[in-house]
Amino acid sequence: MKNIHPLHIALFGKRNQGKSSLMNLLTGQQTSIVSDTPGTTADPVRKSCELFGLGKCVLIDTAGFDDTGALGGRRAARALAAVQGLDAALLVISNNTFASDEQEFADRLQKEDIPFLVLHNKSDQKPLSSALRTMLQTRYPDCGVLDFSAESATQKASRDAAYDPVAEVVERLREVLERNAPEDVPELALQGLVQPGDPVVLVCPIDEEAPKDRLILPQVMLTRQCLDFHAVPVLCRVEELPGVMRSLPCAPALVITDSQVFGQVEKLLPAGQPLTGFSICLARQKGNFxxxxxxxxxxxxxxxxxxxxxxxxxxxxxxxxxxxxxxxxxxxxxxxxxxxxxxxxxxxxxxxxxxxxxxxxxxxxxxxxxxxxxxxxxxxxxxxxxxxxxxxxxxxxxxxxxxxxxxxxx
Ligand SMILES: Nc1nc2c(ncn2[C@@H]2O[C@H](COP(=O)(O)OP(=O)(O)O)[C@@H](O)[C@H]2O)c(=O)[nH]1
Ligand SMILES: [Mg+2]
CATH class of the missing domain: 3.40.50.11410 (Rossmann fold)
Known part of the structure; x- marks a missing residue:
């Protein structure tokens, strides 16, 4: 799976289920405080990491959504607010408990169309019952269910350096993400549009709005995509475009311009020259086209x-x-x-x-x-x-x- 932006994945669950233990296992370091005192993780803790098979991720550890401390109401509300814009969620439960809190939360994830994995933790103490597994798979057909023990995985990893304690969790998350991938999103905007060796002209105005010393993200992304496809990106400002067009050995496969100069650029190009804009490429890549x-x-x-x-x-x-x-x-x-x-x-x-x-x-x-x-x-x-x-x-x-x-x- 290739993701240009990091995947945002949050851990949810009641207090004391092992969310922070999992967070630490996944990030491979002590990020979140693990404690047997419920309610230790007060505010969401974020950590960037690279997960094998998933790429760059931002993991978010949250307060238990049953937190009822002095700030309890606010914490729970914040955990819910964190749902917006997530790529995936890990719903951590244990002891075969999937009560109204968990159910409400999972329903909410399902409604918001956020893929999630229900991770039944502490399987060393109590393994996931087949009744609960069946219930979860029936009610949430697109989610994943995994019986796991953060504790056992940690111990095994300390004995065996070759053992990856989170391989199973990450693999299951990857499956869930893949199963729920938005349908009309091609991996790259230029897919199928350019061939190896094709010149592609990228028109990048440098005006007072251009950031100092760098290019903006869409310009960088499309340059990179040309290189991914072995096309040849040629960058220029509008002023140089006629000269560039004359000097190229063949007509460019595509001219991509900043949308603000569409009018100027289209007048400088021969009719029939394929032309589009950076933001249109972005729309192509991000779906809803x-x-x-x-x-x-x-x-x-x-x-x-x-x-x-x-x-x-x-x-x-x-x-x-x-x-x-x-x-x-x-x-x-x-x-x-x-x-x-x-x-x-x-x-x-x-x-x-x-x-x-x-x-x-x-x-x-x-x-x-x-x-x-x-x-x-x-x-x-x-x-x-x-x-x-x-x-x-x-x-x-x-x-x-x-x-x-x-x-x-x-
Ligand atoms: N037996 C057992 N205990 C665990 C496991 N995972 C976490 N714990 C313990 O459960 C307690 C709560 O863990 P923590 O990660 O702080 O839970 P959180 O409140 O959900 O973030 C701690 O005492 C952990 O050591 C597990 O797989 N098995
Ligand atoms: Mg915690």
């Missing part, structure tokens, strides 16, 4: 007074904010000639109610969000009957080249 294609066409059907919901997945990228809050609304107003109202939601903030007030939602590229986070958000919007477009496609639309910029992916 068909939804965005259809949603963007909605821009042709806007009328005066309609409301558009702008969704930014992160709260800190000044560049995206400027595009989403200022440039894109201005470009849409200009191109449509309509008097429109824009509303903004950032990060994981809740969606405004009622969604029926809006005629269209436009989601940012989500370079800092996982495919699952985006899938979840887009699903909620679609369930409310709202068409969903995407920043990159909307910018292409505003530049009059929506069809051309999305053609290569259709």
């Amino acid at each position: 068909e939804t965005y294609l259809q949603g963007t066409r909605q821009l042709d059907r806007l009328s005066d007074g309609q409301k558009i919901l702008m969704l930014e997945s992160c709260t800190h990228q000044v560049n995206c904010q400027d595009i989403g809050r200022v440039k894109l609304p201005a470009a849409i107003r200009r191109k449509s000639g309509k008097n429109l109202e824009f509303r903004f939601v950032s990060g994981n903030d809740p969606l405004p109610e009622p969604l029926s007030e809006f005629s269209l939602a436009i989601q940012c590229g989500g370079c800092m969000a996982t495919a699952r986070q985006l899938a979840h958000r887009v699903r909620s919007l679609r369930q409310a009957g709202l068409p969903v477009a995407n920043y990159g496609m909307a910018l292409a639309w505003a530049s009059g080249i929506f069809e051309r910029a999305t053609q290569v992916f259709r």
Whole structure:
């Protein structure tokens, strides 16, 4: 499994089930305090690690969701809030106990579409009963169930250096993730579009918004993808594009540009030259592509007074904010000639109610969000009957080249 962003995996369960012991085993070091005093892990503890077969992960150890200490209510609420945007969860139980707390929590995970593994810990004390295993597999057909002992695994590892105490846990997690992978997400945006040796031109404007001394993530990602496919990335600014096009031995397999200069770039290229944008590539990679294609066409059907919901997945990228809050609304107003109202939601903030007030939602590229986070958000919007477009496609639309910029992916 290849993941560009680390997988966020959290451990949940009542107090004293062995969550922190598992966290320490998985991260291979003393990260979380293990204690037989229930309620020791007060705030979520995060730790990055590399798990064999899963790649880069961020593990999150949480307070028990039954925590009833002085801060209990808040802790439990925080454990629940941590659910949003997770790639997977480990629900840790023991002693064949799967009571209403656990059930409520597992139901919630299932509802939020977060894949999870129920890990029955302390099997050295009491193994998982077949009745509970069957109940779990019936109620949560997509989850995994594993009988385990953090204690025994730790002891075995201390006797046998070749023994990997978490291999089984990681393998089961991997199976669960694979079984629940979002369907329309290709691994890489350029898959099938470029061949070894193909030149690919990446147009990267360096303006006052460009970060100092570096490139932005989508530019780095697409450069890397060209290299992965043995294509030849050629980076340039808009000014140099005509010269680059003249000097290449053949027409590039693809030109990928920053969406803000779509208009300029398309005028500099011969008709028929495959062209797309970084953010459209990102949308291709992060799923929901068909939804965005259809949603963007909605821009042709806007009328005066309609409301558009702008969704930014992160709260800190000044560049995206400027595009989403200022440039894109201005470009849409200009191109449509309509008097429109824009509303903004950032990060994981809740969606405004009622969604029926809006005629269209436009989601940012989500370079800092996982495919699952985006899938979840887009699903909620679609369930409310709202068409969903995407920043990159909307910018292409505003530049009059929506069809051309999305053609290569259709
Ligand atoms: N017998 C046994 N005890 C365990 C196992 N895993 C954890 N424990 C013990 O259970 C207690 C609670 O563990 P901890 O990891 O702090 O649980 P948490 O509250 O869920 O984070 C500690 O005393 C651990 O040593 C296990 O597999 N078997
Ligand atoms: Mg703990």
